[in-house]
Amino acid sequence: MKRDYYEILGIDKNADASAIKKAYRKKAIEFHPDKNPGDKEAEEKFKEAAQAYEILGDADKKAKYDQYGHAAFDGPGGGGGYGGGFNNMEDIFSQFGDIFGGGFGGFGGFGGGGGGPRRVKGTNLRIKVKLTLEDIANGVEKKVKVKRKVKAEGVTYKTCTTCNGSGQVTKIQNTILGRMQTSAPCGSCGGSGQILDHKPNGADNDGLIFNEETVSIKIPAGVTDGIQLKVSNKGNEAPGANSLPGDLIVVIEELEHENLKREGENIHYDLYISFSEAALGGSKEIDTVTGKVRIKIEEGIQSGKILRLKGKGLPSIQGYGTGDFLIHVNVWTPKKLSKEQRQFFEKMQEDENFVPNPQKSDKSFFEKVKEMFS
Structure with missing residues (x-):
């Protein structure tokens, strides 16, 4: 079971962006691989802290985590959505290296402020995937075609002549305090230490071409409209022999159902029955999001009655059970009548059995609404 991200960083949920960044830097320094060479436990804690900061350090992801917990990011990509989306230690340095400052060297040459070339990551791609309520109820695997940039066949790269492969350029400036030396990522290679050597036909100036690829996306049950999932390494590739691909961000779009209305994990359905069905009772077959069910209509059922089918709604994305299927009974009044x-009905107007006589057990509309939401 995954640990709470706030617990990992040692902060509470009210921590602001500055406090979150400070807490992550403290953990990163404590478990930094240069400080703990060969210590696998420290390495895992270093990765764990990076996963926590990846979520809590981003306002949108933090909001989703606060609402749904880890389940908001459990999905495709092999790393559990956003959290845990790092393939190795180098990924962490390439994304959060600026946080470590200059106190440490890199890890395997991919430092975050201590000099040396950095591992360049490609840009992310974003797509929308439309889902029906049935898809959301059962979970689904979608195959989509994605046009992404990849390295052209036969492309080669060589050491950057500007920075000599270091990925950094050093500048010396005269200031009122004396000569100051500063380092910055190389503008020619973007800090990777490599530039294009051989460009195949059809490739751009980075040695990349567009390639259409079919990507399989496993979407868990219970997702909501607007939630984002991540497929790791299926975004655009970046130039350089040691670069990392970006990610494919999948935005869920929930399609409106013709007959059903969603309310969180609950599903609402309006059932219309005739006068005779209401008086005599019977049964009805209903289409739910998980299949057909047959329900019993009691004799004398009143319009506004709500029938609840427990556990026939949508599953919680957090894994906290399944919602209900709520059937709202409506007795249909005919708009035109024959002479007979x-x-x-004129004859029945005087019949005492047709005179409204609600009992205490017959709840009012407002009581039904209150009961439904409690």
């Missing part, structure tokens, strides 16, 4: 029908 009119005579029948």
